[in-house]
Amino acid sequence: MNCIQLTQARRAAADREVRQRLSASLSRHLEVSLGRLLMLLAAVVPGVAAAEFDYALRAQRVADGVYAFIGKTEDFTPANGGNIVNTGFIVAPGGVIVIDSGPSRRYGEQMRRAIAAVSERPPVLVINTHHHPDHFLGNQAFGDVPLAALPATIEGIAGEGNAFAENLFRLTGDWMKGTEVRVPQRPLAAGRTEVAGRRLRLLALDGHTGADLAIYDEASGVLFAGDLAFFQRAPTTPHADIGRWLAALDQLAAITREPGFHALVPGHGPLARDAAPLLQTRAWLTWLQGALRRAAAAGLDMNEALARPLPAEFAELPVAASEYRRSVGHLFPAVEQEVLGGGH
Numbered sequence: 001m002n003c004i005q006l007t008q009a010r011r012a013a014a015d016r017e018v019r020q021r022l023s024a025s026l027s028r029h030l031e032v033s034l035g036r037l038l039m040l041l042a043a044v045v046p047g048v049a050a051a052e053f054d055y056a057l058r059a060q061r062v063a064d065g066v067y068a069f070i071g072k073t074e075d076f077t078p079a080n081g082g083n084i085v086n087t088g089f090i091v092a093p094g095g096v097i098v099i100d101s102g103p104s105r106r107y108g109e110q111m112r113r114a115i116a117a118v119s120e121r122p123p124v125l126v127i128n129t130h131h132h133p134d135h136f137l138g139n140q141a142f143g144d145v146p147l148a149a150l151p152a153t154i155e156g157i158a159g160e161g162n163a164f165a166e167n168l169f170r171l172t173g174d175w176m177k178g179t180e181v182r183v184p185q186r187p188l189a190a191g192r193t194e195v196a197g198r199r200l201r202l203l204a205l206d207g208h209t210g211a212d213l214a215i216y217d218e219a220s221g222v223l224f225a226g227d228l229a230f231f232q233r234a235p236t237t238p239h240a241d242i243g244r245w246l247a248a249l250d251q252l253a254a255i256t257r258e259p260g261f262h263a264l265v266p267g268h269g270p271l272a273r274d275a276a277p278l279l280q281t282r283a284w285l286t287w288l289q290g291a292l293r294r295a296a297a298a299g300l301d302m303n304e305a306l307a308r309p310l311p312a313e314f315a316e317l318p319v320a321a322s323e324y325r326r327s328v329g330h331l332f333p334a335v336e337q338e339v340l341g342g343g344h
């Protein structure tokens, strides 16, 4: 081996070593990355690990004989399985009155078991407050119980229920397995009524959707406001008429000023002993309406309206940014038309 050959052999050996080191380092890196990826997957898809799909429903006592299941103040995700909604029940002398049934068959079944843990009386009526899927897709678990709602809600569930269910399946996954739409058969009318020996005041309102039922239990002074009230969570607006919604809030506020009023169960967010959820919902809607009108009047397009920052008072509110984005999509075209059309 001459001098040149020796140098070449040394270079080749050095190259081999570098390649081996690189390859070892790369495979270590890949192992770490794969490990991290698996950990990340387990963290973002706990539904995969929680194969039992347990909503962990615990009835929260609101008043004597009145309970609520309080959901998370989040968007729909595969982790929460759609449990972002409040439902409730009233133990009446003649049986249990169920108010909304949750986002899936599983939720309805688990809700029914959680109710049975509180009262031996059977469910005698399920009331759906409005036609949004997280409020009625648990109806299936109450197949032997009459289902009731306002006539326009019944129509909405019959017409849009399946599309809503498919969408929720996309957003939450297998939590929805086996869920089918059950359309209420019994139409409700506004006014005082007695159900299973309990006096209820039914308020047929609208604004969050085309038909929003609020239920006031006169014996306990508990107001189930449905999605007319959101608390510590930004409101959703896919079917909203803000003007009508604000008018409905006035009617609910009047009930909270009655001497017998005791508590308010919002459709989303914690329960309250005062009108705070109504005030917060009003503040958000008033700001939203004003912000959209100002954006339209300034000639902004939808993307520019979307880019507007949230005011400080709402920036920390759960899901405020995502609900604002959705609300611009739902409401801006009509606001634009109203504002620009007003100039003619």
Ligand SMILES: [Zn+2]
Pocket: 130, 132, 208, 227, 236, 267
């Ligand atoms: Zn709703």
